[in-house]
Amino acid sequence: MVLSQTERKRLQSKYGEWAIVTGASSGIGLELATQLALAGFNLIINARDSQRINKVENDLKSKANIQIKAVAADLSESNGVEKIIEASHNLNIGLLINNAGFGTSGLFTDSSLHEEINMLRVNCEAVLSLTHFFAQKFKQQNRGGIIFLSSLVAFQGVPYASNYAATKAYIQSFAEALAVELKPFNVDVLAAAPGPVESGFGHRSNMKMGKALVPSQLGVPILNALGKQTNVLPGLLSKILIYSLRTVPRWAKIKIMQKVMGGFTEHQRK
Numbered sequence: 001m002v003l004s005q006t007e008r009k010r011l012q013s014k015y016g017e018w019a020i021v022t023g024a025s026s027g028i029g030l031e032l033a034t035q036l037a038l039a040g041f042n043l044i045i046n047a048r049d050s051q052r053i054n055k056v057e058n059d060l061k062s063k064a065n066i067q068i069k070a071v072a073a074d075l076s077e078s079n080g081v082e083k084i085i086e087a088s089h090n091l092n093i094g095l096l097i098n099n100a101g102f103g104t105s106g107l108f109t110d111s112s113l114h115e116e117i118n119m120l121r122v123n124c125e126a127v128l129s130l131t132h133f134f135a136q137k138f139k140q141q142n143r144g145g146i147i148f149l150s151s152l153v154a155f156q157g158v159p160y161a162s163n164y165a166a167t168k169a170y171i172q173s174f175a176e177a178l179a180v181e182l183k184p185f186n187v188d189v190l191a192a193a194p195g196p197v198e199s200g201f202g203h204r205s206n207m208k209m210g211k212a213l214v215p216s217q218l219g220v221p222i223l224n225a226l227g228k229q230t231n232v233l234p235g236l237l238s239k240i241l242i243y244s245l246r247t248v249p250r251w252a253k254i255k256i257m258q259k260v261m262g263g264f265t266e267h268q269r270k
C-alpha cells in the first residue's frame, strides 16, 4: 500500500518538512517512516538498537532523497527523550509520531516489576514528555500533527495483559482530549488503535496472535486519517470488534478480552 500523490501533498503541506517517528526500526513505526520518506518528509527516527536504526536510515536514504537523523536512544531512560529533542533543534518539525512501545503478557503477579515499570516509561512517560514539548512548539507555530499508537486493548481492561492494556487506555484518553484542546491551534491529533499486527511486538510480549495484520496494511490508513478524524481503527478486524462490541457492557467486554488474550498468551497455553 502506498499513499496517493494527493495525500502526499496534503501531508507535506500540513505537517512538513520534518517528522519524528519513535520506534522506527521495525513494525508499524518502520512502515510509517517509510511512507513519510516516500512522501518527501525529512525524518528523525529513533529506536534503542543503533545498528538497526542506522540500517533503516541507509535504506530510507536509498529510497528517497531526504535528510534523516537517526537517534539511538532508550525511551525508558530519562535522557532518551532529551536526545530526540536535542536532535530536533533548529528543524522545522511538523509531525510527531509516538509509536515506540512494547507489551508484556501473563498473570500480573508473575511479572517482573522492573519490566512493567519500564513499559510504563516507554508507553506513557516518554510519550507524555515528547508530546508536552512538541505540542507547545506546534501551538506556537499554529500548525502540526501528533499521532499516538493506541490499541484495541485500550477500550476495556484486558486480563493477562493488564498493565499493557492500561498503558494504551492512557494513550487513548490522552489523545482524545488533546485533539480537542489543540484543534483551535491548527494542530491535528490522531489515536490509531490497531488489533493484532505481525511485528517484533509478539515476540517481545510473548503473545502468539492469530489473524494479524502486517505493518504494510497500517501506514496508509493511519496517515490518511490524520487531520480528518480523531480515531482510526486500521484493518477490518479492529472495526468489526469495536463496532460489534459497542453495546456490550464493559464487564462482558472484559470477559471476551480474557478469552482473546488468554488464547494469545502463555497463560492459556500452559
Ligand SMILES: NC(=O)c1ccc[n+]([C@@H]2O[C@H](COP(=O)([O-])OP(=O)(O)OC[C@H]3O[C@@H](n4cnc5c(N)ncnc54)[C@H](OP(=O)(O)O)[C@@H]3O)[C@@H](O)[C@H]2O)c1
Pocket: 022, 023, 024, 025, 026, 027, 028, 029, 046, 047, 048, 049, 052, 073, 074, 075, 076, 080, 099, 100, 101, 102, 103, 122, 149, 150, 151, 152, 193, 194, 195, 196, 197, 198, 199, 200, 201, 202, 204
Ligand atoms: N503489534 C501489535 O499487535 C500492536 C497492536 C496495537 C498497537 N501496537 C502498538 O504499536 C506500536 C509499535 O509496535 P510494533 O508492533 O510495530 O512493535 P515492534 O515491531 O516491536 O516495534 C517497536 C519499535 O519500538 C522500538 N522500541 C522498543 N522499545 C523501545 C525503547 N525503550 N526506546 C526506544 N525505542 C524502543 C523498537 O526498536 P528497539 O527494540 O531497537 O528499541 C522498534 O523500533 C507500539 O506502541 C505498540 O504498543 C502494536
